Amino acid sequence: MESTTEYPIKTAGYNMVNDVPVFNEDNMLADIEKALEDSAHQFTTLDYIYLTEEDNTLVGVISIKNLMACGDKSLKARDIMIRDMVTTDVTNDQENVVYLALSHGLKSIPVVNEEKGFMGVVPYDTILQIFNHEVQSDVFNFGGIFHRVGDEYTTIHSSALHMIRSRLPWLIIGVIGGTLAASLIAQFEELLSSFIALASFIPVMVYMSDAAGAQTEALIIRSMALESHLNVRKYLAREVVVATTLAAVSGLFAAFLAYMTRQSLILGVIIFLALFLSIIASVTINTFAPIILKKFNYDPALATGPLATIFSDIATLAIYLAVAMTLLRGA
Template sequence: MIDSDIPIVKVGTPVVEVQTMLSHKANTFHNINYIYVVEKNNILKGIISIKSILSCSNINLKVDNLMEHNLITVNPTTDRERVVYMALSHGIKNMPVVDDENHLMGIISYDNIMRIFNHELESDIFNFGGIFHRVGDEYTSIKSSAWIMIKSRLPWLIIGIIGGTVAASVISTFESLLSKLLVLAAFIPVMVYMSDAAGTQSEALIIRGIALDPKLPIKSYFLRELKVAAVIAVASGIFVYIISIIGWGNPVLSGIIGLSMFFSIIAAVAVATLSPLLFKKIKLDPAVATGPLATILSDIITLAIYFSVALLFFDIFNI
């Protein structure tokens, strides 16, 4: 991944020497988009584009006067997604790799950056679909064996069945409640969908944030997400309250739905935000482990909130 066959010159080298070096050794380098300027002990000080070197008319000029000092670099432990993000967001063709003391180790070439990008994109697509996999031709090709595809897809489906069974048991617990106001059952899909949708949005953002910024301020990020969730929950609760009043004309039903929607969305966002952080802490890939598990947990919590609020309203209004 790290390519060390790159043109490197010392600080203070005249342009003419760099031009001569390139004319004699160009074929020995894997990548010559940039010249890398180092000082003693191979400490990276700057880079110069090949265009700048070849177009420089003052051949006695020192490379120090041409090089770019404000460098974007990564180290060998930088997350792959962050490497891609930094390269694309700053328009960098080749990403210099340095150690903690800024010693130049090599570069990650544009081809490798794009390869990582494609790998991570495939990985995220599969993960959000609940598929265990290793990204590769054997998993993405139409020629993949049936057994490989079964092993990659079945585990989360089994977990989904278990989660669905737990959700069904929650509903059956409140069977007598449903018999008093059957229309409550009609709104279960709405409640579950809204909490899942809000949770998925938060989940995508936190997973991206973790990948791109290892020092993500967790506390402030979580509080911000709760503020956003509260506003979304209030707006959604009011909207569904109005819709249900217009459609069914039952204030108790509308109150149950509106209040449940509010608490369910906040709970779903909290679960979706905290789950990736927990998985990261125990050294599991948040993108792989979070999706289906967070959805199942969110569904169960949503149903528990919905029926608990309904039970509270029934007690208050003696239904």
């Protein structure tokens, strides 16, 4: 078997171990049990026994529990092995391994190559470590904190300098983004002063587009993590339908509330069109950002949090004010 260090970090191949019990499907259960008694200390994990053919093709698996429970030890391994196995490719993302283990209730996941040859196993303790690190990393990314997985980050053990260095970069970027948004609004001061109701709906516009974008972002990043060969075209086709529906319903509801509270039909029309376009823009930004990052071998989760919020907010404000100016000029 190959060395795990030959595979890219954060893949199944990188996280697998090779020292696991492997036998031929023709071996008798009595022989397997005797071999395990003699060499159990040599294995990293003993949750399952993996069965292969002569060419090392993985054909089945037997849990230790089922082996011990079998009363007839004269049977061959193939007689009680599970043929319909859950496996993962050596190049699959480690998040996909965690998903497979949790969704199927398995303690370890066998790793195979393109020819279905048995390469090793991602053990239970490694799966738990990956799960902890990935959740931790995603939480920090959503919160806008630069954090290297593996470093401790707690209010008790981290130094003040470390916490400042982790949190300050995105805050600085946020200030820059906020300044750009303020500059954009300043270009429409005359419009806002002549129709003050527009200003009161800016928070609504920004919140709605951010919320729709965040939902899209979370779903596509999860899909990309769990499906190593995600059909992007099919996913985008579905997202177009979803985004259009969400934008239309949200826009109509917001327009209705705007009309009821301000008794202004033109304001309702502005709110509808602007929110419709803003939600579509936000969903588009938050859909393509992770895809582009993954295309260039960057972590798609980097598209989350403050970075996506800045682009979404600026796009929303630009659309809102441009729609308002266009419609009010023609009114």
